[in-house]
Amino acid sequence: MQLNTEERERLVQQITRFVSNNDLLEKLNAKLNEFNPFEVLKVTHHEIRHSNVLSWLLHPKESHFMGDYFLKKIISEVLCGDVVRKNHSLQITDILVNDFHDAEVFREWRNIDLVIISKKNSFVLFIENKVHAGLASHQLEKYLETIKQTFPTMKHIVPVFLTLNSDEAPHDEYYSLSHSQILNILKLALEMYKDRMSNKIYDFIYYYIRTLEDLTMQDEQLIALCSEIYKQHKEAIDAIVKYGMVLNSSLHQAVEKLKENNNLDIIDSTQDNRFFKNDKELWFIPTFLAKNLPSLIRKWKSPFPVAYFFVREEKKLRLILEVGPIQDGQIRLQLLNEIVKHNSQLFSAKSSALTNVNGTFTRIRHSSIDITDWNDIDYLSERINDFLVNDFKYDEVNKVLMDILQNYDSSKIGQQI
Structure with a gap:
């Protein structure tokens, strides 16, 4: 649709008004430029960095002072999903009542991103983490066979395919998990355990939460601010999106x-x-x-x-x-x-x-x-x-x-x- 001269001039005025002396726009700019060490280190979109943080959070004996709480919440969330064939007989109630403080977490074990082992519970959970990268042919099948062959006496094996939006795993024995689900669990965990943490630990988890919010587009303050800006300057923003x-x-x-x-x-x-x-x-x-x-x-x-x-x-x-x-x-x-x-x-x-x-x-x-x-x-x-x-x-x-x-x-x- 072509604009006539009068419509074009009016639209230019709308855009000029949008960018000039706009308090909301300045707040948005400040919000987007808030300090976050994960952003400074450019780790937001790197799977290996997310896996490192998750390894620390999932390990009950690490310095986050949450014990096995985060691990048990992740396992419970995973088991709410669907798989065609299970490699375990666990119920969510089993996870909630059992003790997982003996769990060990391994990174890049035989190329598998995360492996969590609890001998006390005869339990292995392993995670293939894909933020953006593609999946190699038969990769999931290979990892599952490796775990089964290495731990033949383990009663419970839980394979997990972790993606940004809980994409369906290309293997019917893998559970799907999303970074959005991890975000929601971590928010609750931080609120529950903040009084036990030092300021440094709290800040680290807080900044990781902010990183996940950005990655999954779930920053509620940012969403509210953008919604208000769009409400007040809809025509100018629509024009910027359309033409720019x-x-x-x-x-x-x-x-x-x-x-x-x-x-x-x-x-x-x-x-x-x-x-x-x-x-x-x-x-x-x-x-x-x-x-x-x-x-x-x-x-x-x-x-x-x-x-x-x-x-x-x-x-x-x-x-x-x-x-x-x-x-x-x-x-x-x-x-x-x-x-x-x-x-x-x-x-x-x-x-x-x-x-x-x-x-x-x-x-x-x-x-x-x-x-x-x-x-x-x-x-x-x-x-x-x-x-x-x-x-x-x-x-x-x-x-x-x-x-x-x-x-x-x-x-x-x-x-x-």
Whole structure:
């Protein structure tokens, strides 16, 4: 859309007003430039540095004065996830009542990022940590076999695939864990044990929490400040994003083009800021489905219990459909089973997910396409449209979801779940 002279001048004035004598912008700048030793040392996006910090936090006898609390909370969080085949018989209650102070933590043991061993509990947990880097072929299978062969008498082996956003592990015996989950556990742990810590230890963990908030985009103060700035200067910021961030927002622009051409009728962060969006992900829900879905009580990247999201990778675009964190585990299981069992050709989930009352999010459909040029918006929008129609069967999936929701007993879920 071309701007006439009057519109262009007005927009220039809006942008000038936005950058001149803007107290909120100065606060944002100060916030972004707050001292953080992890930022100074450039370790935010390096897996090995995160693994070093986690090794220290997970070791019960280290100087953090939390004992085995953090380790037990991480194990419990992991066991809430889903796997097809377990290598243990543990329940979460076993973790809570047992003593793990004998646990030893090893870094880069036979190329495995983290290995935690508790002989007292006949327990081994090992973590493959991937912040951004890709996963080598058969890497997870190799690590699991190494652990099994080295510790044949251990009753409980728990393999964990740690990623930024709890990506599903490409191996059905691995649990998924995210840095967001670690962040939430660490915040609680710091609050509980702050009186036992020295100032130096407290500050170190505090700065690591800030690093995780930045990495996972969960800094609540920063989010609130950005929201207020955007509210007051929406037109100027939209113009800056549109004209100055073209390359970084090509996925979003392609989706907007599909929306403008009536090829995609959805609600995303443009209409509802409760939907998550960054330069790698875009979360959304078809408009007509949103009208038949209750709102979530628990915080997620979508305000609804069922949501789609695009994931941009270097040479691929993925589309994923998930069922999210419904507060009542039984209601979540009922809805998940209703969807998956209604049409097993369109929807699928791990068998363990269909019985896990503590589940939080479950992928029920996903697919991907190759992208050769992320800068060509016309090509990208055409590619996405073709992908939705021919590969993902987007309209068919939504029709089936709509039928399920309309026939589902709405009294089970109400207005909020």
